[in-house]
Amino acid sequence: MYQAVRGTTDILPEEQAYWRYVEQGAFDICRRYGYERIDSPTFEETGLFTRSVGQGTDIVEKEMYTFADKGGKKVTLRPEGTASVCRAYLEHGLNNRPQPVKLYYLASIFRYERPQAGRLREHHQFGCEAIGDDDPALDAEVIDMAWQFFSSLKLQNLSLQLNSIGCRQCRPDYLAILKDYYTGHAEGLCRDCGVRLVRNPLRLLDCKQPACQRTAKKAPRSVDHLCPECRRHFERLEAYLEQLEIPFTVNHRLVRGLDYYTRTVFEIQPAGGGAQSTLGGGGRYDDLIEELGGKATPAIGFAAGMERIILNLKKQGVAIPTRPGLEVLIAWTGDEAKEESIKLAARLRQAGISAAAATGSKSLKAQMRQANALGVRYAVIIGDEEVKTGTATVRDMANAQQKTVPAESLPEVLRHGD
Numbered sequence: 001m002y003q004a005v006r007g008t009t010d011i012l013p014e015e016q017a018y019w020r021y022v023e024q025g026a027f028d029i030c031r032r033y034g035y036e037r038i039d040s041p042t043f044e045e046t047g048l049f050t051r052s053v054g055q056g057t058d059i060v061e062k063e064m065y066t067f068a069d070k071g072g073k074k075v076t077l078r079p080e081g082t083a084s085v086c087r088a089y090l091e092h093g094l095n096n097r098p099q100p101v102k103l104y105y106l107a108s109i110f111r112y113e114r115p116q117a118g119r120l121r122e123h124h125q126f127g128c129e130a131i132g133d134d135d136p137a138l139d140a141e142v143i144d145m146a147w148q149f150f151s152s153l154k155l156q157n158l159s160l161q162l163n164s165i166g167c168r169q170c171r172p173d174y175l176a177i178l179k180d181y182y183t184g185h186a187e188g189l190c191r192d193c194g195v196r197l198v199r200n201p202l203r204l205l206d207c208k209q210p211a212c213q214r215t216a217k218k219a220p221r222s223v224d225h226l227c228p229e230c231r232r233h234f235e236r237l238e239a240y241l242e243q244l245e246i247p248f249t250v251n252h253r254l255v256r257g258l259d260y261y262t263r264t265v266f267e268i269q270p271a272g273g274g275a276q277s278t279l280g281g282g283g284r285y286d287d288l289i290e291e292l293g294g295k296a297t298p299a300i301g302f303a304a305g306m307e308r309i310i311l312n313l314k315k316q317g318v319a320i321p322t323r324p325g326l327e328v329l330i331a332w333t334g335d336e337a338k339e340e341s342i343k344l345a346a347r348l349r350q351a352g353i354s355a356a357a358a359t360g361s362k363s364l365k366a367q368m369r370q371a372n373a374l375g376v377r378y379a380v381i382i383g384d385e386e387v388k389t390g391t392a393t394v395r396d397m398a399n400a401q402q403k404t405v406p407a408e409s410l411p412e413v414l415r416h417g418d
Helices: 013-033 046-052 058-063 082-091 136-152 171-183 191-199 201-206 210-217 228-243 306-315 335-350 364-374 384-389 407-416
Strands: 043-045 066-068 074-077 101-110 122-131 158-164 262-270 280-284 299-305 328-332 355-357 378-382 391-396 402-406
Touching: 013 101, 013 122, 013 136, 013 306, 043 046, 043 082, 046 058, 046 074, 046 082, 082 101, 082 122, 082 299, 122 136, 122 306, 136 158, 136 228, 136 262, 136 280, 136 299, 158 228, 171 191, 171 201, 191 201, 201 210, 228 262, 262 299, 299 306, 328 335, 328 364, 335 355, 335 378, 335 384, 335 407, 364 378, 378 384, 378 407, 384 391, 391 407, 402 407
Parallel strands: 328 355, 328 378
Antiparallel strands: 043 074, 066 074, 101 122, 122 299, 158 262, 262 280, 280 299, 378 391, 391 402
């Protein structure tokens, strides 16, 4: 028996209502905030991700699905969405549009990591990017958009974690101070943090190992080492969030897992969940477009994990609207009636009513059991007598009442329940 590859899963019909609910919430919030959809390829040249995500990150070093295509070019299944959107921004000259350009996507993301609740090796993200403006008011708008998105899904008891990790002017001095602090605690670090200390000190704050977390609690804080411009930016963002009445906590250990972030970083977490249960997060990436060969272009975005959202919808018992299913099953007895049922099902579909004719050679009783199991509202029964008289018997499955009506009026009868 073949099974789904570890870290992947099938989204079965009974789960689809949750997915459509979250997707509709994404569509609605993007319309309200003026974002347009973009879809990028599932795989890109590997260099796009190594250059943007960062050589010293776990994503690049441990988690990317990279292979050589038939032409020998190294390509990678996208491990995150922002780099592809930035590549498209450059490739298609979106800098010539009114700025900021506001884009959103719904996409599969691939990372070879330990599967966990709400995060598989193939998982799905809803992401938004606002490219071309460095105003902290845009930071506040993007955070507000993320906050309102989760609120619109009726998720409760969420927390907003916020930090600023500075820019290319002030971060080097902070990293030197951070590295000096951790050098004095090197013996207590895990193996990965021993490497991070040399290659990527900022990631030290993000380690989930208990011993490393204890060390991180007393580490120097990035907000204490911001340049005047970054400090003003962060203070204005805090003021805007207070005006929007969005509660937040400044989390000095929040750095996110991608090298392209600058200044603002944020995460939205469920109550008691911690960083490993984060529903969504993001931040500024003011240097990324330039790193990819464009002009200096400020930008900010966020992404939310669809699986984690659905997991929390279930945990919180959020009622999901049911989606309409099959409305009518046409049951029949006799060969002529079977032929008529096929034609009648087609006419009902053309009239906008979801319908199916029973197939196989089941008895009428078995066909009615099938109608009940499918949860249809009506069963339409056709036998030899109905074929001769041009009629059909309509059975209301909710109350077991039935009546015979002209076949030609069946769409109206079913539509209005007359």
